[in-house]
Amino acid sequence: MTYVDMLKSNKMLSSLNIILMSVVAVFSxxxxxxxxLLVSAxxxxxxxxxxxxxxxxxxxxxICYSCSNFSGYFIEKQIQEYLSNIRLKLFKxxxxxxxxxxxxxxxxxxxxxxxxxxxxxxxxxxxxxxxxINIVMIFFTVxxxxxxxxxxxxxxxxxxxxxxxxxxxxxxxxxxNESCAKGVLIKEVANxxxxxxxxxxxxxxxxxxxxxxxQSSKLEDxxxxxxxxxxxxxxxxxxxxxxxxxxxLIFVAYLIYRNTLKxxxxxxxxxxxxxxxxxxxxxxxxxxxxxxxxxxxKEINQKLQVNKAQEYKSxxxxxxxxxxxxxxxxxxxxxxxxxxxxxxxxxxxLLVGDSGVGKSTLLKVILGLEKKATGxxxxxxxxxxxxxxxxxEIGYISQTSVLLPGSIRDNITMFSHDRNTTNKTNEYVKKMxxxxxxxxxxxxxxxxxxxxxxxxxxxxxxxxxxxIRNSMFDRPIFLIDEATSAIDxxxxxxxxxxxxxxxxxxxxxxxxxxxxITNLFDRQIYLRK
Numbered sequence: 001m002t003y004v005d006m007l008k009s010n011k012m013l014s015s016l017n018i019i020l021m022s023v024v025a026v027f028s029x030x031x032x033x034x035x036x037l038l039v040s041a042x043x044x045x046x047x048x049x050x051x052x053x054x055x056x057x058x059x060x061x062x063i064c065y066s067c068s069n070f071s072g073y074f075i076e077k078q079i080q081e082y083l084s085n086i087r088l089k090l091f092k093x094x095x096x097x098x099x100x101x102x103x104x105x106x107x108x109x110x111x112x113x114x115x116x117x118x119x120x121x122x123x124x125x126x127x128x129x130x131x132x133i134n135i136v137m138i139f140f141t142v143x144x145x146x147x148x149x150x151x152x153x154x155x156x157x158x159x160x161x162x163x164x165x166x167x168x169x170x171x172x173x174x175x176x177n178e179s180c181a182k183g184v185l186i187k188e189v190a191n192x193x194x195x196x197x198x199x200x201x202x203x204x205x206x207x208x209x210x211x212x213x214x215q216s217s218k219l220e221d222x223x224x225x226x227x228x229x230x231x232x233x234x235x236x237x238x239x240x241x242x243x244x245x246x247x248x249l250i251f252v253a254y255l256i257y258r259n260t261l262k263x264x265x266x267x268x269x270x271x272x273x274x275x276x277x278x279x280x281x282x283x284x285x286x287x288x289x290x291x292x293x294x295x296x297x298k299e300i301n302q303k304l305q306v307n308k309a310q311e312y313k314s315x316x317x318x319x320x321x322x323x324x325x326x327x328x329x330x331x332x333x334x335x336x337x338x339x340x341x342x343x344x345x346x347x348x349x350l351l352v353g354d355s356g357v358g359k360s361t362l363l364k365v366i367l368g369l370e371k372k373a374t375g376x377x378x379x380x381x382x383x384x385x386x387x388x389x390x391x392x393e394i395g396y397i398s399q400t401s402v403l404l405p406g407s408i409r410d411n412i413t414m415f416s417h418d419r420n421t422t423n424k425t426n427e428y429v430k431k432m433x434x435x436x437x438x439x440x441x442x443x444x445x446x447x448x449x450x451x452x453x454x455x456x457x458x459x460x461x462x463x464x465x466x467x468i469r470n471s472m473f474d475r476p477i478f479l480i481d482e483a484t485s486a487i488d489x490x491x492x493x494x495x496x497x498x499x500x501x502x503x504x505x506x507x508x509x510x511x512x513x514x515x516x517i518t519n520l521f522d523r524q525i526y527l528r529k
Contacts, residue, residue: 001301003125006082013078020071021130025137027064031057032271033141039268071130079122083114086300093304103190108183109303113296116179121293124286131279131286138276145268146260152251153276156244167233167288174226175292179299181219188215230288237284241277248273312390315476319345319382321366321505326375328361338362338375341525345476348506350518353527359509360399362527363479366507367391395475395504397483401462408438409445412469421472428468431498433491437461459486467499480508493517 007014034057041049087110094106135154142150192199192208199205326338336358343349351359364370366377368391379389403411412428413421425445429435441447449457463486470478484492493516500506500520508521518524 001086001297001304003122006078006122006125009082009085010078013074013081017071017074017078017126018129018133020067020074021126021133022137023067024064024071024130025134027060027067028134028275029137029141029272031060031064032138032268032275034060035268035271036145075123075126079118079126082122083118086304087114089304090300105183105187108179108186109300112182112186113179113300116175117293117296117300120175120289121297124289124293127282127286128290131283134279135276138272138279142272146255149252149255152248153272156248156280159240159244167229167236169291170229171226171233171288171292172294174222174229175289176295178219178222178226179296181215181222185212185215185219188212233288234281234285237281241281245273245277313381313387315379315389315393317381317387318379318389318476318505319384320380321477322376322378322380323362323366324376324378326362326365326373326377328358328365328370328373330372336361338365338527339525343505343507345505346503347523348500348521349508350513350521350524351507351509351527352511352524354529357527357529359527360481363396363481363507363509366479367394367396393476395470395473395478397466397470397478397480399482399485401459401466403449403457403462403465405449407443407446407448408441408465411449411465412445412472414469414473424472425468428471428498432464432468432471432495434461434464434468437464460488460491463487464491464495467495471499471502474502475504478504478506478508480506480510482509482511484510489514496520 034053038050038053038057041053090106090110139150139154142153189212192212196208199208321343322340323338323342324340326340328336330336338358351362353359361370365373365375368377378386381387406415409417409425412425429438429445438444463483467483484495487495493514496508496517497520510517
């Protein structure tokens with residue numbers, strides 16, 4: 001993610017912006033040069049030449065300001081388009097990763113940090129580019145007046161820009177501190193918001209305020225510190241610029257005194273100098289901002305990195321799932337050790353055990369989601385060889401019922417609406433004892449689910465929707481974690497029976513099952529502490 005990538009993302013806008021900046025620089029230099037001709041016309045007392053030049057200057061100013069405004073609009077358009085693409089890549093990268101997603105971190109990067117990058121990195125790049133084009137045009141224009149004067153401007157410009165590096169490291173640190181403080185505040189709010197009902201019940205809202213306000217004060221301190229360093233940098237650059245301006249005007253006055261330059265040049269040089277110093281200050285400030293944004297760029301670039309693609313083999317070829325020497329170590333010092341076991345293709349296995357023995361954790365280990373696990377989870381092919389499977393082919397139903405914004409039908413079919421899918425949906429709705437539930441909704445399967453927490457949708461209804469969804473899509477392996485805990489006993493038997501009526505391999509966690517249900521499974525694996 002660099003400014004080169006941004007320029008390549010829309011070459012037409014990039015070319016247009018460079019052209020507009022060049023036009024502004026050319027006409028700005030021309031406008032300053034006209035000052036010499038105006039003074040000369042006054043000295044000659046030529047009113048016709050004077051007013052003609054004034055009219056020409058007005059036209060140049062209109063063109064210059066128009067191009068400048070258009071350039072500002074197109075620059076912002078290009079930056080926001082590129083940031084939108086980066087935001088999409090961030091979401092895609094998040095979608096493909098196996099690790100759990102930190103929502104507050106994603107929010108901070110996709111909103112706050114990207115907008116800060118737009119201002120302090122990409123816009124600063126265009127500011128530097130515009131300033132450099134302007135200085136180059138001024139250099140050539142002033143060279144036509146006096147080569148030594150142009151060299152003096154070039155040297156002082158380079159010196160001033162180089163001096164801006166004095167504060168660059170400090171600016172980088174305060175920008176990093178501000179970004180981190182924003183992220184911590186967002187996480188703190190995200191942690192406390194779900195507890196509002198509980199804190200209201202016990203009248204402990206002061207605890208919420210205290211924790212959130214504490215992190216808010218940290219962000220305020222970071223912003224104040226950033227403002228202090230930034231203003232110190234601007235103060236330093238302003239004073240350097242004032243010294244340069246004084247030296248240059250004295251130098252021009254000396255050349256006029258020696259009759260090397262005309263008196264009109266003094267007025268023009270003031271305009272050239274003002275424009276040059278403005279560009280130098282903008283470049284210096286922008287360089288500091290770009291250096292300051294390096295931490296944010298590095299962080300987002302890391303988020304955009306996608307794991308190198310491995311050659312996965314389809315699970316359709318798997319014959320045995322074998323787990324050996326598995327254990328999981330937790331930060332509190334607890335270690336869960338699992339017995340060695342194998343599951344053959346097509347087997348329906350019930351995983352049972354007391355609470356806390358690590359049944360749910362075992363499913364995450366098989367899925368590759370538990371990073372603290374040791375041991376081996378091997379998938380053996382029909383040829384007896386180990387292979388790296390595509391774990392996305394495993395159907396996983398967790399204890400949490402996750403529903404998408406959309407209709408019940410959308411949640412079952414995952415937004416597929418062809419005739420075969422519709423017929424299949426109606427078939428599974430009947431098989432999974434969901435017909436009575438659907439009839440209670442005025443819009444049936446087309447009833448909209450606005451939120452995962454809608455109180456009109458019971459826990460059992462949510463579980464049925466998720467089980468029907470998984471039944472609709474053929475998976476070679478299913479890992480199921482208490483998927484029927486909220487379904488009444490009569491429907492529970494039928495639902496599990498229908499779900500197990502498949503050639504898929506199933507490893508199912510469930511509590512308090514009747515003997516009628518346990519008999520539906522081929523065997524049980526019992527976990528003990």
